[in-house]
Amino acid sequence: MDHSQLPILVVLIPMLVSFVIPLVGIWNKKLPFYMATAAMAASLLAALGIMNQVLQQGPISYRLGGWAPPWGIEYYIDHLNAFIMTLVCFISVFICIYSRKSITQERPGKEVHFYCVLLLLFTGLIGMLVTGDMFNIYVFLEISSLSAYALIAIGDEKAHFATFKYIIIGTIGACFYLLGVGYLYMATGSLNIHDLSTLLQPLYGSKVIVVSAIFFIIGLGIKMGLFPLHTWLPGAYTHAPSAVSAYIAPLMSKVAAYVFIRVMFTVFDVSFSFENLPIMEILSWIAAVAIIFGSIVAISQSDIKMMLAYSSISQIGYIVLGVTMGNREGFIGSVLHILNHAFMKGCLFAIVGAIIYRHGTRAIERFGNLHRTMPLTSAAFAVAALSMIGLPPTAGFFSKWYLVLGAISAGKWVFVVVIMISSLLNAVYFFRVVEHVFWKPKSGGTDLPIERNEAPNSMLIPILVLAAGILALGFASHWIIEMVIGQTVPAGIL
Amino acid sequence: MIHEQESIVIKTVARLLVPFIQLFALYVIMHGHSSPGGGFQGGVILAASFILLSIAYGLDEVKRRFSIKALTVLTSAGVFLYAGTGVLCLLLGENFLDYGVLPVVEPRGMGMLAIEIGVGITVMAAMVSIFHDLLDFE
DSSP, X not given: OOGGGHHHHHHHHHHHHHHHHHXXXXXXXXXXXXXXXXXXXXXXXXXXXXXXXXXXXXXXXXXXXXXXXXXXXXXXXXXXXXXXXXXXXXXHHHHHHHHHHHHHHHSTTOHHXXXXXXXXXXXXXXXXXXXXXXXXXXXXXXXXXXXXXXXXXXXXXXXXXHHHHHHHHHHHHHHHHHHHHHHHHHHHSOOBHHHHHHHTGGGTTOHHHHHHHHHHHHHHHHHHXXXXXXXXXXXXXXXXXXXXXXXXXXXXXXXXXXXXXXXXIIISOHHIIXXXXXXXXXXXXXXXXXXXXXXXXXXXXXXXXXXXXXXXXXXXXXXXXXXXXXXHHHHHHHHHHHHHHHHHHHHHHHHHHHXXXXXXXXXXXXGTTHHHXXXXXXXXXXXXXXXXXXXXXXXXXXXXXXXXXXHXXXXXXXXXXXXXXXXXXXXXXXXXXXXXXXXXXXXXXXXXXXXXOOOOXXXXXXXXXXXXXXXXXXXXXXHHIIXXXXXXXXXXXX | OOOOOSOHHHHHHHHHHHHHHHHHHHHHHHTTTXXXXXXXXXXXXXXXXHHHHHHHHXXXXXXXXXXXXXXXXXXXXXXXXXXXHHHHHHHTTSOTTOGGGSSSSSHHHHHHHHHHHHHHHHHHHHHHHHHHHHHHOO
């Protein structure tokens, strides 16, 4: 098939396979896992093909049903979404391979429906990335959110309450997004992102547009888990099954962050986002508070999943902080941090899942002797933790470096200090875990057994791939920025 | 859990109404692409007929004739019909859901009809299985 159909195939393959899985599941319980992995791998190939095409020829436009935009739905892929789509597909494939043993142990008998819903979640995330239509983004946002609610609800005994909270707050977030789309449609009569960006130019003084921008920020802020709107996030990440945490934590908030960037920099242009209103100024302060708040609360947690969840809140703060600087370095730092954080959080949650799989504990004090019983997993944890703190040559260093550069060239020294303090706080809570894992065999029988009991290969290999990815991204970051991320910086940002 | 009703009036009225409800549902589905109506609305009406049967004759009777497995198959099959029509257009060399290339008379109308039928089947099956699940929760 020729390459022009790739933008639809990347969404269509997982969607079709997820409909076939319940049928196959009636007579074979093992096959759905292989089908899901194959579908994600096919999407990854398609995404790589799109990426290649975008790098060579620039943005791609695909007309659904042959209808010309702005009337029909258009799939529009430029450097930014091609890049994040490749990232989402890559992480999905490995977490899907990882999930099989974990979900079989934690929720036996649910595999068929688990893989059906997981693929729907994947479809939703990819759909939000490829589409160039505001309402279409909402549809895929709901597909991914509804699947995520279902996946989180099959977690431990507290998962029902966490899911209920997430459903209520998440639905309110989606409503705000939809209201924002409705206001834009009322003012312009268009839903196509690029059509909107031209139609909105003369309307920036209008109060309707201002209100819609605020609705977008609130709605997407909820979906991202930005600081005052984050309350659903720790419970949802903590009580979900380990494989689901490892899938949702790295990807869902990142895709919401992508939509946020798309709305603030493509639909509204830079002059509106930065000059008409002090939106970005306010957001940058909120992000700074989020960074410090997330780190401080993470320090006080004794449950490692809860700690990682609060750390995610602080990392979302970094992503928002970077784009609100309004300069090239900050923007690059944000997009690079989307990439790095997806790898780091995917790796960390996968490691926690492997520890739960073998030893059934997520209490940090009980991790003594972990480096003896699971040496490779512990090594991967060390790499990911160093990257979260931001030590070179791991990937986390480079995104923080660009964020600091952005803050300096914006002349906002407060945020330089915020990033430094947050790195120190990260060091505090990650070294606490590292200390338990490597140096602190406690007496008193609470430690793990000493004999070697490494995670099964199907879980270990994805963990090691992600950990190797963190190192590789660190070494390749210059190349990635030059090839891809440099092209994503919107016009108007110097 | 709903058991079979005692009242012969309820059972007879339900038995008489169900075929007409179903006929009307099919009418709504078939006219979806050219007049008000469509797959979702028709599917809901079709589901209502099965729900009425469950209320009058008890859940077990309906499940005996229309099993959970069949509902699962129909839920998937409906969406598959929708997406399959789109993929057919893709295979015939046009964009996804570009019905113009389908080798039938009035390809655009027929393509849309196929999609409405798919939506109708899925909505019907999903509605009935949600109803069953709510009642089975004990």
